Amino acid sequence: MNAIEVTNLSKSFKIPHDRKTGLKSVLLGFLHGSSGSDTFHALKNVDLQVKKGEFLGITGPNGAGKSTLLKLLAGVLQPDTGKIQINGKLSPFLELGLGFNGELTAEENIYIYGTILGLTRRQIKNRFQEIITFAGLEKFVHTKLKNFSSGMLARLAFSIAIQVDADILLVDEVLAVGDEAFQKKCYEVFKKFKKEGKTVILVSHDKQIIKKFSDRVITFKDGKI
Amino acid sequence: MSSYYTNLIRQFSLTDFKLKYHGSVLGYLWSLLNPLLIFGTLYLVFSIFMRFDVENYHLFLLLGIVVWTFFSESTLNSMQSLYSKSNILKKIYFPRTIVVIASNFTTFFGFLLNLFVFFIFMFFTGVGFSLQTFLLLFYVLCLFFISLGMSYILSALNLRFLDIGHIWRIFLQIGFWITPIIYPLSLIPEQYHNYFLLNPLYLIIEGFRYSLLGMGTVTLLTIFLTLFYTIVIFVLGTLIYKKLSYKFAEWV
Numbered sequence: 001m002n003a004i005e006v007t008n009l010s011k012s013f014k015i016p017h018d019r020k021t022g023l024k025s026v027l028l029g030f031l032h033g034s035s036g037s038d039t040f041h042a043l044k045n046v047d048l049q050v051k052k053g054e055f056l057g058i059t060g061p062n063g064a065g066k067s068t069l070l071k072l073l074a075g076v077l078q079p080d081t082g083k084i085q086i087n088g089k090l091s092p093f094l095e096l097g098l099g100f101n102g103e104l105t106a107e108e109n110i111y112i113y114g115t116i117l118g119l120t121r122r123q124i125k126n127r128f129q130e131i132i133t134f135a136g137l138e139k140f141v142h143t144k145l146k147n148f149s150s151g152m153l154a155r156l157a158f159s160i161a162i163q164v165d166a167d168i169l170l171v172d173e174v175l176a177v178g179d180e181a182f183q184k185k186c187y188e189v190f191k192k193f194k195k196e197g198k199t200v201i202l203v204s205h206d207k208q209i210i211k212k213f214s215d216r217v218i219t220f221k222d223g224k225i
Numbered sequence: 226m227s228s229y230y231t232n233l234i235r236q237f238s239l240t241d242f243k244l245k246y247h248g249s250v251l252g253y254l255w256s257l258l259n260p261l262l263i264f265g266t267l268y269l270v271f272s273i274f275m276r277f278d279v280e281n282y283h284l285f286l287l288l289g290i291v292v293w294t295f296f297s298e299s300t301l302n303s304m305q306s307l308y309s310k311s312n313i314l315k316k317i318y319f320p321r322t323i324v325v326i327a328s329n330f331t332t333f334f335g336f337l338l339n340l341f342v343f344f345i346f347m348f349f350t351g352v353g354f355s356l357q358t359f360l361l362l363f364y365v366l367c368l369f370f371i372s373l374g375m376s377y378i379l380s381a382l383n384l385r386f387l388d389i390g391h392i393w394r395i396f397l398q399i400g401f402w403i404t405p406i407i408y409p410l411s412l413i414p415e416q417y418h419n420y421f422l423l424n425p426l427y428l429i430i431e432g433f434r435y436s437l438l439g440m441g442t443v444t445l446l447t448i449f450l451t452l453f454y455t456i457v458i459f460v461l462g463t464l465i466y467k468k469l470s471y472k473f474a475e476w477v
Contacts, residue, residue: 013475075318076474094316103244115236116317118229 003199004050009082011043042068044223053197057214064220088167097157102146135159168199237327256335289406295336303328303376304383311477321470364432367455374462381469425454
């Protein structure tokens, strides 16, 4: 059985010539009868099957539709046409550390992000020590996040993210942050995921990383594979 | 999935609550002080400078302010809460209603504290509970769901048009004065009284006053109207919000 099945998927965005967030500009635009926007086809009739346990790498230039595909799979965007079928629990990592708040402590933020990712309070409590140790932040549990360096933030976010019990993982350019040591840790986690038979979709510009891990690589160009 | 829903609501409310009062010396007391200060000022003006012929005017006024404050904070906080989560909305899916529900729980908690303070005032004035008090539960529920329904509509639209927030603030200002909060309805010429039946907040404030202070008029018609407005606003709000929520990620 396929973990992900995408058939004939299309998505387009309207790109206004001028930013119309104000009521006035929308009303004026309406009165003057100007359409004032272009349609951008981010994805054009995409078909894609991902097998269970497969590690799929996606590359391609900016604006080719990689992130749009991930957002559609994650359910953040709704497709114009086409169907997406997902078998299993899916966890998207389009950005690490969602919901992090600088005014709260590391401990409080672990609960926020963990909950957003679908962990229960008890699960977070049980794995709390593991998260802190993996991130190497034992001394900073009660420090407000605004006093963290960006490296510390990335480590904390990643340590929480890997606690998620999902069958399918969507990963978008997460490796762009962090130093070499941190990236190495990430690779090890990827290897572990692979061993555990999880389905992973990894999006990156870095063709070397993609080639190293992926069972299959697809390249996007102008909204097509 | 349903436990995800409740976990997230709890976590978001908790976070909202912590952030609202973090770092301020008086902490949670601020949520009590705000309506009390408004009350103090208005009480000074309208019971000493200009007098209304209302028995226990301070209770009459405080109760109106407490109810109005919940309605206005509920809508304003929800708009702010959804807007501040723009980035999360773009990156992960969760049922979007959670944001507004969580925000309303936080505001509702503040409302309960305010109501508690009102009870203390009541106690010291010597006004006791009576048989009508059981109606309070009905009006609290109506207030909550009307506010939730309005919060849905406003916070969704505000994400698309940021003007909505400004317009709504002006509207709340006007609403505060055209709703009988600081003055009794009896001050208004009788021929206009029917127009007030169009204002759900008037009906609710009147209901609170009737159930706790034995003032004002509550009839089967006003109870029915209150319930009617509550259902219409809540259902309409939920439908609009759910329909628009598919577009949130594209708007923000």
